[in-house]
Amino acid sequence: MQFIAxxxxxxxAALIGELGPVVxxxxxxxxxxxxxxxxGSAQVRLVIANPLAPDGEKPAGIGTDDLSxxxxxxxxxxxxxxxxxxxxVEVSSPGIGRVIKDGAEFRHYQGRAVKCxxxxxxxxxxxxxxxxxxxxxxxxxxEGIQKITYETIAKARLV
Numbered sequence: 734m735q736f737i738a739x740x741x742x743x744x745x746a747a748l749i750g751e752l753g754p755v756v757x758x759x760x761x762x763x764x765x766x767x768x769x770x771x772x773g774s775a776q777v778r779l780v781i782a783n784p785l786a787p788d789g790e791k792p793a794g795i796g797t798d799d800l801s802x803x804x805x806x807x808x809x810x811x812x813x814x815x816x817x818x819x820x821x822v823e824v825s826s827p828g829i830g831r832v833i834k835d836g837a838e839f840r841h842y843q844g845r846a847v848k849c850x851x852x853x854x855x856x857x858x859x860x861x862x863x864x865x866x867x868x869x870x871x872x873x874x875x876e877g878i879q880k881i882t883y884e885t886i887a888k889a890r891l892v
Contacts, residue, residue: 734836734883734884734887734888734889744768747814748766749763751814752779755807756779756781759806761799762781762782763780764780764782764827765834766779766780773818774819777807777811777815777820779825781799781824782795782841783799799826807822808820808822827891828891832888832889836870836886839862842862843862844862844863845861845862846891848892849888850886851887852885858872859892863878869882869883870886
């Protein structure tokens with residue numbers, strides 16, 4: 734695993750730049766955006782997360798009202814950006830068991846339970862994600878807080 738943002742094509746990167754501030758303004762983090770174009774239509778899939786509460790408490794879950802609020806806010810922007818196309822928008826939360834695709838994604842899950850399969854290990858290492866930077870994550874386990882480098886993580890997921 735590496736600490737890199739997913740590589741997006743130019744159109745997807747432009748939509749992230751357009752929709753990211755809208756989603757952030759509603760109090761959520763834009764974790765992932767996928768754009769699929771078809772003849773005369775476009776499908777946009779957003780994954781949003783609830784960031785760590787300002788007091789350091791675990792983030793609240795995301796409900797259908799939250800997803801609807803984000804959907805209503807981004808749809809007009811998408812209609813302008815993808816004019817002339819029928820637009821289908823799907824907004825979801827990361828969900829339980831989400832596979833973390835790259836190291837840059839960890840910053841959205843502070844305070845959440847995470848499990849990592851380390852290279853050369855024979856079992857998952859599980860704990861509460863307490864922080865992340867460009868090289869490591871801090872995982873609170875029964876043994877205390879452990880720093881784990883991205884290069885030693887074979888795969889990771891939310892619990």
